[in-house]
Amino acid sequence: MKTRKKILSIAIISLVLMMNLLQVFSYEKSRIPEYIKIGLxxxxxxxxxxxxxxxxxxxxxxxxxxxxxxxxxxxxxxxxxxxxxxxxxxxxxxxxxxxxxxxxxxxxxxxxxxxxxxxxxxxxxxxxxxxxxxxxxxxxxxxxxxxxxxxxxxxxxxxxxxxxxxxxxxxxxxxxxxxxxxxxxxxxxxxxxxxxxxxxxxxxxxxxxxxxxxxxxxxxxxxxxKLPLQEYLYGVVPAEMPAAWPMEALKAQAVSARVFTLSNLNKYQQFDFNLCATTNSQVYKGYSGEHPNTNRAVDETRSTIVTYQGNLIETFYHSNSGGYTESSENVWSAALPYARGIKDDFSLNELHSTWEVSFTKEDIKRQLASNNIFIGDIVDMKITSTSESGRVLSLVIYGTTGQETLEKQRSRTVLGLKSNYFFIDSNGFEKENGVAAINSSGIIFDNIALKNKKVVTASGVYNVGDSNNLYISNGRELQEIKDTSVVRASSDDFTIFGRGYGHGIGMSQYGAKKMGELGYSFEEILQHYYTGVKVE
CATH class of the missing domain: 3.30.70.1070 (Sporulation related repeat)
Structure with a gap:
């Protein structure tokens, strides 16, 4: 008899603990406000x-x-x-x-x-x-x-x-x-x-x-x-994602926008409203920007949220990941368990998946000056650290009177780039058969692929092709360079080859578009881009 009572007591305690765990690991949807205030x-x-x-x-x-x-x-x-x-x-x-x-x-x-x-x-x-x-x-x-x-x-x-x-x-x-x-x-x-x-x-x-x-x-x-939260989302989703995109992508965007809203309700408390109408929160165009497709996406995901261990997540999203999303600590400071960098083939071969931009040294000098950075005339640039996904964590720009190190997103913002997922003067994204570029201060670039590259000389343009027998002149003598040790004269131009558009954290909108076209549900889209989350 005592054994039965003991088993019953253990069962009751287990049930109570399970109920408490369910309360801990479930977001109370009653906390979702009906109305929201937007600063216009x-x-x-x-x-x-x-x-x-x-x-x-x-x-x-x-x-x-x-x-x-x-x-x-x-x-x-x-x-x-x-x-x-x-x-x-x-x-x-x-x-x-x-x-x-x-x-x-x-x-x-x-x-x-x-x-x-x-x-x-x-x-x-x-x-x-x-x-x-x-x-x-x-x-x-x-x-x-x-x-x-x-x-x-x-x-x-x-x-x-x-x-x-x-x-x-x-x-x-x-x-x-x-x-x-x-x-x-x-x-x-x-x-x-x-x-x-x-x-x-x-x-x-x-x-x-x-x-x-x-x-x-x-x-x-x-x-x-001030308006109902649901109606606010009507004016947000088509401003953040084209209304002609697949319905499941639109639903994923609607849920992301809802969760972003709920996670940032106190962002503008000092101004007596919740969010603003610009990219500092989410773009909101009101009734003027609504579309039947996106209104449907909002309605059909009403009250749907995304949680991690019972708590609302920060549903960061961006235009295109370029093939890899980024872990949150490599963009900001906090390492969020649901914002992990992942391989994202769905974003490839879409708009902004790759891009290219060229700068002269004067262009770079002007960009730095507009950000109150003054290091004299530009000598060179070097990527000194990258994340596992390949995004630039540290870019050093060398000048005649100093140097500036741009960390994480600063390389993107200071240079005005689409993302900080880029390489400088590389042959696409290949690093095979790379060489080092050297000036009087030592190595300033490494892993520069020379295959099929052209070199400008005093006699004209020389096609490197597949040759391993390369020569360089320092003005006094001719030196043969073998294998992968090549000295390269500094250029006045820098070509940056990049991938993706945006900070790279969370959902890639063009990736969501491709997933929608391939028949994935909005839940699958969200769970692909946010690690270990629950869509409820």
């Missing part, structure tokens, strides 16, 4: 004013949790949001508040309608409560003068100072129609009048969801688009 303009691109319009008209609303609640409709189909700001000369946007604060929009609107016969051009303002304002005055004296006239009609009236957080909503003629404190999160959306998708247009680009302007310290207005 912020920081250096912030706006002093921005035009918003909708063909069905515009409504103002507020979000209570994950639910958008309309507050009231504007008469205008086009509005302009402006800063309520001083001009630095003691002049600015002064207003007059009439009456007291009101607890609701209906009360404030009701009061405004009772005074319209006496006081024209009144409008509502939402600042910790509802208020009735009138006018935009350049200075406090002008506002006080008009306030005295309003008080003569028996209404309380007082000047209101300009605010560093207030936003003006004006019509095409600059007349105020509403104002709000941007810390109150008032949003503007297209009216839902029987249309399938209410649209709001910002600076000529169409978006789903709602838009607001935030006044942040020492900045113009930050413009934010």
């Amino acid at each position: 303009f912020f920081d250096r691109t912030a706006k002093a004013m921005v035009a918003i319009e909708s063909p069905e008209g515009i409504e103002a609303g507020i979000f209570y949790g994950e639910e958008y609640v309309p507050l009231f409709e504007l008469k205008e189909k086009k509005i302009v949001l402006k800063k309520d700001v001083e001009n630095g000369l003691g002049e600015g946007s002064y207003h007059i508040q009439i009456g007291q604060d009101f607890s609701s929009y209906r009360e404030a609107e009701g009061f405004l309608s009772t005074i319209e016969s006496i006081i024209r051009d009144g409008y509502l303002c939402y600042e910790g409560g509802w208020k009735v304002f009138v006018g935009i005055y350049s200075d406090e004296n002008s506002a006080e003068e008009n306030a005295r006239q309003i008080r003569s009609y028996g209404y309380a009236a007082k000047p209101v100072m300009p605010s560093s957080t207030r936003v003006q909503v004006v019509d095409d003629y600059g007349n105020p129609i509403f104002m709000y404190d941007s810390s109150q999160d008032i949003y503007f959306a297209g009216r839902n009048r029987g249309v399938s998708v209410p649209i709001i247009t910002v600076e000529g680009n169409k978006y789903r969801g709602a838009v607001t302007a935030k006044r942040l310290s020492n900045s113009d207005m930050t413009i934010i688009n």
Whole structure:
């Protein structure tokens, strides 16, 4: 009997442990937010004013949790949001508040309608409560003068100072129609009048969801688009991958974009939104960029995510791997277990799988100077370290006054290359029958294949062919060079032969395209590019 109880106890403990492990190794999909906030303009691109319009008209609303609640409709189909700001000369946007604060929009609107016969051009303002304002005055004296006239009609009236957080909503003629404190999160959306998708247009680009302007310290207005996460992905996937590509590739891109979003929700917390609309996050073109194919890919992978041991991964992706993806620590610093370099034949013979670019020494000098690197005239370049995949980890550029070492992605960014998967002055990617190039400082290049190469001499162009009997002149004597030890005069040109486009981590988009064409599922695509992951 004791043995049975002991076995039963062990079974129960094992079951509890298994349940705990399942909780540890499973991502809670309830954590996926319904809405997301995207920064359209912020920081250096912030706006002093921005035009918003909708063909069905515009409504103002507020979000209570994950639910958008309309507050009231504007008469205008086009509005302009402006800063309520001083001009630095003691002049600015002064207003007059009439009456007291009101607890609701209906009360404030009701009061405004009772005074319209006496006081024209009144409008509502939402600042910790509802208020009735009138006018935009350049200075406090002008506002006080008009306030005295309003008080003569028996209404309380007082000047209101300009605010560093207030936003003006004006019509095409600059007349105020509403104002709000941007810390109150008032949003503007297209009216839902029987249309399938209410649209709001910002600076000529169409978006789903709602838009607001935030006044942040020492900045113009930050413009934010808040919309359902699913609808945000509609505007991302076709901007990151052509909508005509195979459906399974599009689905893989949709899942990657979703997981990237969830893994980076706090990236722009200081600006009060989640992600921006550029390549600094993911390219987002809103409703204007949507396509039925990519919308379908997003819908058919709804809530699908990629995890590693129960945690969301960082779904890095790039254009083309060039035949090998890269391990994360060879691009950045962290060695992520699911971001391992792999052989990727699917990316071969696709756009950007190989490329070639030539530089003169002056070109390189200019590239360095544009990155505040000054080492005099360029003498030579040498790759001193590569990763297992073949990407450049260290490139040394020699100058007459110094040298510069470019590590990891810096070789790509400083020289403006498609990737850091490249070789200099090589015969394709072969390293057989290689020789060393030597100058007065010693060996500066090695493994240079000479087969079928041409050498420029004072007498003309010499075809090396398959010859092993080579000679070089130093200007005083002729020396025979045998086997693979050849001295080569320095050239003013450098030809770089490269592979791939992008950082090389994670999913190769052109590789995903080829896999889709070959009949692989989006799950198989994702599991090929992300090591040891679970698609769920």
